[in-house]
Amino acid sequence: MSEEPKNEADEPGWEVDPDDESGAAVVATVGRQLRLRREAAGLRAAEFAQAIGYGEDLVYKVEAGNRIPRPEYLDKADKVLRAEGMIAAMKQDVGEVRYPKKIRDLARLEARAVELLSYGSHALHGLLQTEAHARALLGTRRPTYFADELDRMVDGRMARQSIFGRLPAPELSFVLEEVTLRRPTGGTLVQRQQLERLLEVGEMRNVEIQVMPTNAWEHPGTGGRIQVLKFGDGSAVGRTDDEYGGRPVSDPRRLRILELRYGIIRAGALTPGESMALIERVLGET
Missing domain, CATH: 3.30.870 (Endonuclease; Chain A)
Known part of the structure; x- marks a missing residue:
């Protein structure tokens, strides 16, 4: 039985501080890489969201650089996209940005x-x-x-x-x-x-x-x-x-x-x- 997707209220991720230009740039880069890998895998956003157990709206916001993905989000994305640790390694990039x-x-x-x-x-x-x-x-x-x-x-x-x-x-x-x-x-x-x-x-x-x-x-x-x-x-x-x-x-x-x-x-x-x-x-x- 597949896991019910989490909605935005259940697992919101972290908001990007609009005044944090360097942090926003990091999050935008991570989101862009996630989108490119998803598209290369031939998955629509809705399919990817279902596979990792999160809401489609959250996927779009992460890929647009408007949300900071949580570590578990990146771990699941790495597994679904068979990235062999390349996506999971992004946790280090966003690790500091999660703090104000x-x-x-x-x-x-x-x-x-x-x-x-x-x-x-x-x-x-x-x-x-x-x-x-x-x-x-x-x-x-x-x-x-x-x-x-x-x-x-x-x-x-x-x-x-x-x-x-x-x-x-x-x-x-x-x-x-x-x-x-x-x-x-x-x-x-x-x-x-x-x-x-x-x-x-x-x-x-x-x-x-x-x-x-x-x-x-x-x-x-x-x-x-x-x-x-x-x-x-x-x-x-x-x-x-x-x-x-x-x-x-x-x-x-x-x-x-x-x-x-x-x-x-x-x-x-x-x-x-x-x-x-x-x-x-x-x-x-x-």
Whole structure:
């Protein structure tokens, strides 16, 4: 008995970001190759859709470069078109494009960084979040993400955490607000798993996690997040919520201001040892 074709609602694929020109070009090329191989095999779109178990409308959209095909779509297309792995290999081409462009750009910067300085005012840094915490946190956004968008955001955030396995390891410094430990984002179980993850990451030799106590209100972080990424060639990029329009800056004078603020915040926070003890205490109270 043949498998019922999936319709667009069942398996929508990922929408192509119209502002992502390079990503759209990759998806268009993959779609064109799929169409040429289908036509060379003598299959109409409807026949091909039936054979791979997806809707005809989705086939047209993938081939037109309007949808990013999922890995399983490419695997089935490879088998039906007897491409001997040539189509399945396209998964690598579209693998990055599935993530929003701003996440890909950030991931590339983090992959180059030899040092990262991060102060977060109201949420944990994405590199520290568990998948469940990230999903719950992103789910609070208004207007809400569609399910597909939310999946892409979470997947992209988790992919960035490959930074912890890099060699040589970059130096990573995080200052967290105490409230981010105590807020039960996603519920008690998710909160506990998140606290356990912080303790795990905090044990890494190249990572320092410090907590700013809630009662330490007088510090230069009241304007929002601060982040600085430093690279091996001596260059750097940083940003903060309350200045420069929140845009990344690389001017040395502006970077010095961000580093000055971060240094004062870091000095006023609990030491890494005290911070781990506080996280353990909050975990015990949860």
